[in-house]
Amino acid sequence: MTRRILALIVGLALYGAGDALAIRAGLGVDPWTAFAQGLSLHTGIGVGWITNFVGLLVLLLWIPLRQRPGMGTVANILLLGTVMQATLAIVPPVEGIVVQFALLIGGTLLVALATGIYIGAGFGPGPRDGLMTGMNTRLGWPIWVCRAIVELTVLAIGWLLGGTVGIGTVIFALAIGPLVHLSMARFARVRHDGSAEASIAQSPIEGDSTAQTCPRQDSNLQPSD
Template identity: 70%
Template sequence: MPRRVIQLLVGLVLYGTGCALTIEAGLGVDPWTVLAEGISIHTGIGIGWVTNLLGFLVLLLWIPLRQKPGIGTIANILLVGTSLQLALGVIPPISGIIGQFAVFALGLVLVAVASGLYIGAHFGPGPRDGLMTGMHARLGWPIWLCRLLVEATVLVIGWLLGGTVGIGTVLFAALIGPLVHLALPLLDTRPRALRASATAPAS
């Protein structure tokens, strides 16, 4: 248990830090951060604090979907945005296209490793992931369709509000899945036998 708790907390803090790096790179960010950035522009509230608020609002959407949050869900809402905001305050300005891509790549890898850490701790999904799985369970729609609809919606709203959409947004969408797929088996806290049974094909 102590290892899982530490892994969860470290993963969430690193996730926020990785998001901060992608923001500072200025090449475009993931859809939810685009939305947070757009809201931040119009309200003057820091992007990290907006991220926390969005997490709480998304959690409210779990109620009609009959989803139950775990410890990891609550910790996600409290820590990701907070660490993002703190990191933005210490990351120096990035100049030059090479520097931008290098910082973006570092942020992307950090987000992937962080995802493996907090998902592998098995304390419950983040609010945004839970929204998609809840839609899948209640509506019967495929997970990929739920994810596409939700993320496309927040991306468009965020872009209209002035959030940064660019090549980084495309790279994040294309690469985050494969990178998390590589990281998760290395950071999964379940016993090896349980992992094998979870991935075994149904007979």
């Protein structure tokens, strides 16, 4: 249990840091982060704090979907945006296409690595992933359809609000699924007896977020997040 809790905390922290690097790259971010960015621009509240707040609001949508949050759900809301905000305070904006792409790639790899770590802990999906899996359960729609509807909607709203949407958004969408798949295969759920059990989630989104194949809360849904 101690190892699993540590994996959950480390995974979510790395996820928040990876998202922050993608933001600093300035080339485009994933749908949920673009949404948070847009809200941040109009409220003056840090994008990390907005990410936490949005996670809490999304959790309320679980009620009609009859989803039950777990430790991982609560930790996601508390840690992901907080670490994102802290990282943004440390890493300044950058200039130059080479440096920007370096941060984008580094951030994407970090998010994929983090996803495999915290999903492997086995403490349940994050609020955004749970929303999509809940729609799948209650409405009977395929995960990829639920994910597409949710993520395209928040991406469009985020773009209209001024969130960063660009080549980075496309790269993240195409790369995160395969990368998370590899990460999840590497970081299998660690049992109390120390043995590892592979737990590769169904695809669609969580990817929970995208035309990418991400595992639930994994890469098939987003992260983020």
